[in-house]
Amino acid sequence: MIEPDAAITINELFFTWPNAESPFFKNLNLRFRKGYTICLIGPNGSGKTSLMELILGWRRADSGYVGIGGRSIASIPSRERGQMMALVPQEERISFSYSVLEYVLLGRAPFLPPLASPGRDDKNYARNSLDRVGISHLIRRLLPSLSGGEKRMVLIARALVQNPRIMLLDEPVNHLDPANCERIIEILIDLKSSGITIVMSSHDPAIVLRLADQVVLLRSHETPVMGSPDKLLTSKNLSELYGVIARVVDVEGRKLILWGK
Numbered sequence: 001m002i003e004p005d006a007a008i009t010i011n012e013l014f015f016t017w018p019n020a021e022s023p024f025f026k027n028l029n030l031r032f033r034k035g036y037t038i039c040l041i042g043p044n045g046s047g048k049t050s051l052m053e054l055i056l057g058w059r060r061a062d063s064g065y066v067g068i069g070g071r072s073i074a075s076i077p078s079r080e081r082g083q084m085m086a087l088v089p090q091e092e093r094i095s096f097s098y099s100v101l102e103y104v105l106l107g108r109a110p111f112l113p114p115l116a117s118p119g120r121d122d123k124n125y126a127r128n129s130l131d132r133v134g135i136s137h138l139i140r141r142l143l144p145s146l147s148g149g150e151k152r153m154v155l156i157a158r159a160l161v162q163n164p165r166i167m168l169l170d171e172p173v174n175h176l177d178p179a180n181c182e183r184i185i186e187i188l189i190d191l192k193s194s195g196i197t198i199v200m201s202s203h204d205p206a207i208v209l210r211l212a213d214q215v216v217l218l219r220s221h222e223t224p225v226m227g228s229p230d231k232l233l234t235s236k237n238l239s240e241l242y243g244v245i246a247r248v249v250d251v252e253g254r255k256l257i258l259w260g261k
Helices: 048-056 078-084 100-111 120-132 148-160 178-193 205-211 235-242
Strands: 006-015 025-033 037-041 063-068 085-088 166-170 197-202 214-217 225-227 246-251 254-259
Touching (some): 006 197, 025 197, 037 205, 048 063, 048 085, 048 166, 048 197, 078 085, 078 100, 100 120, 100 148, 148 166, 178 197, 235 246
Parallel strands (some): 037 197, 085 166, 166 197
Antiparallel strands (some): 006 025, 006 063, 214 225
8 A cells, every 4th residue: 555656545445424324435546646736626515625634534434544655544643643734724713812923833732742832943933934924924913803814824824833744725715815815826836846745625626727736526425536637627527517517718828717608
């Protein structure tokens, strides 16, 4: 099962939701190469978030294998998983009025002894992460005072402070204005150039066309299809995937998706 160039390996995986009559994923086989950006696309309920949670080890498969760098995810302690992988959720409910710095420092938890507080090096990691995503000016702001786009940047900074080899992002540009959307795309391009393996979900094939090395088309209770964006993101495939007419067009050298008649 060990593949030197694979960051993530999934072999013959079966996963069933509690009380469901049949498996949601059946005999799932996928390989995600190191340093690649892999985009998961599909309608709501197709399993994008569930697949990421299986990779993170947050959910257990009925059977089969999920491997990270050639090691079974089941054999990797949660603390070590937190040093290897980071998740950027769509949003997160936050019970306390953390400052931006305090919240980003939570990403250092997998590297600290039990009950220990972040030290100088951890704070330097946090400041560098905030600077990398361009929000160091927000370091003392309280999270409830931030805009949606600013909060998304903070989530990315918290993930970066884990110094992960693999980053998973769930709809990272969803509901963002064009400026913040473009900023996150630039950050993801920068992360890719640094060798981080990126797995992201998206409902926007136009964004996927800009970022992905590989795409995985997901449809509920069907076998996922994996391949290159140019091969899979066609008018026919997208129309069948989402159940609405889609047209892939070229505009000034960039492919765009037009929906509907």
